[in-house]
Amino acid sequence: MLVELIQMCKDGRSTNRMHQESGKMAEETPTSIADVATRARVSVGTVSNALNHPERVSTATLRRVRAAIDELGWTPSGRARKAPGRLETMGVVLVDASSSRAAVLEGIQERIRRTDVEALTAFTDGDRERLLGALNAFERLGMHSIILESGEGTDQLAESLTSRGTAVVIAGASSSSRLSAAAVDDDAACRLVVEHLLTGGRRRIVLAHDGREPVRSAGRAAAARAAASDSGFDPDAVLIEQVLPGVGAAGGRAGSEFLLDRRVQFDALVFPDDSAAIGAWQNLVEHDRAVPGEVAVVGCGDSPESAALGITTVRLPLHAVGYHCAEMLLTQRRDPRTARLKQVLPVDLVIRNSSR
Incomplete structure (x- = not known):
């Protein structure tokens, strides 16, 4: 599995914060990938692999890198900082990066922009092995929230994830009563x-x-x-x-x-x-x-x-599909007992x- 695109969806807050040092305020130097590598006790290349090729990295190393990122408040985009320990990663698995899927991602981004959530997106090109690899990598990274594009067998995969404590919402049609989904008609x-x-x-x-x-x-x-x-x-x-x-x-x-x-x-x-x-x-x-x-x-x-x-x-209305999927997922994370919803959006x- 190749995680081909990382899309960090943040609210655009300043990348710098001020802190007290030696009796005066000074601007903190932005955290770098090298700082993450040092904190995780790995090389810069390993941090890069953990983000872009997690299948090449051991589970223990993935957890150390994820923990270092959370502790330091670093995001790969280099454009945003988070408060340590507050950011949750939402996994998104889509078939490809076509304009239609881009619209779904834009809807997701709009919904989570003002939350302490970022989105890590993997594309499968319709290949089941890549799909399984993406879901496995997300689990190894400790993610507990996933938006999964519908396809053959995805309901069963999603139900298996939910049984292990992961909140899953289907982008597309779903026949499962245990899953929420948003789809176009x-x-x-x-x-x-x-x-x-x-x-x-x-x-x-x-x-x-x-x-x-x-x-x-x-x-x-x-x-x-x-x-x-x-x-x-x-x-x-x-x-x-x-x-x-x-x-x-x-x-x-x-x-x-x-x-x-x-x-x-x-x-x-x-x-x-x-x-x-x-x-x-x-x-x-x-x-x-x-x-x-x-x-x-x-x-x-x-x-x-x-x-x-x-x-x-x-x-x-693909933008709306992404927005509603993110909304459902955030609701499930707040209260896992939330009733599962099926939304079918009209077309013209x-x-x-x-x-x-």
């Missing part, structure tokens, strides 16, 4: 898109999936099929499912290229994120396939880039030129 998103395309005369709709998200993909497919049936169409006749061969814009480009190479007949493409929709749109234009004349393109996320290109998309379809 993916079912409604797919229904809105399919109904819109069918109403517009589209009859061969490709529903593209991110291969790293099997649970979400299954839900999207079921919702799309239900929407087609409710609109009076045979889902097998109007829907074509495709697992993208990559992620982001490259995945969308490759997915559309695959369909063109095999002469698949389609008149609409629906993607799990805006980046993939942008990549496909660019590839179609290069192949002289008119958008939206021959093909309608729909994304998910409502990014500034998709808006600039005029791509129809589903607006997802933003129709632009690519599907008109």
Whole structure:
């Protein structure tokens, strides 16, 4: 497991504090990573590994480094100081650092900005071994609060963590009564898109999936099929499912290229994120396939880039998902007996030129 990004979420208080020394006030020299290493009786490199590659460091060493950081009030960003012993670390485990996940992180940051909490974020790229490694490293670091992006098997992992005293909130859908979760309404998103395309005369709709998200993909497919049936169409006749061969814009480009190479007949493409929709749109234009004349393109996320290109998309309140997840987690840490909540946040379809 590689912890790829550390995002320290603090309230921006001054990095310096004044103390009495020799009968006068003097500004304290900021604590450095070398001070942490000295306090923990390890090298600077070991401190760096404890923060960025905890799987390479023993549990005992991780605890010493964590204790030194707490005692000295040091944060890796070098921008903020905390009162010794007051800061709690919240673990966040997401699939990647895409714009959609960045929005979730921004929501988390907004909620904890004025608290004595920092967030340590790990990205798994949808790999289960990396997910398990991230959770193991967080436990070894002594974390007792984790926001975990939903995926295949995450409910079971989260329940196992809660049984060991860790508070866990799922970012995404969860069917467990023992867990709190905040998610966008993916079912409604797919229904809105399919109904819109069918109403517009589209009859061969490709529903593209991110291969790293099997649970979400299954839900999207079921919702799309239900929407087609409710609109009076045979889902097998109007829907074509495709697992993208990559992620982001490259995945969308490759997915559309695959369909063109095999002469698949389609008149609409629906993607799990805006980046993939942008990549496909660019590839179609290069192949002289008119958008939206021959093909309608729909994304998910409502990014500034998709808006600039005029791509129809589903607006997802991902910032709110992060905010609510952090709120639930903070509440659980204050009172573990708090009732578990499930929040499903509404979405809306933003129709632009690519599907008109």
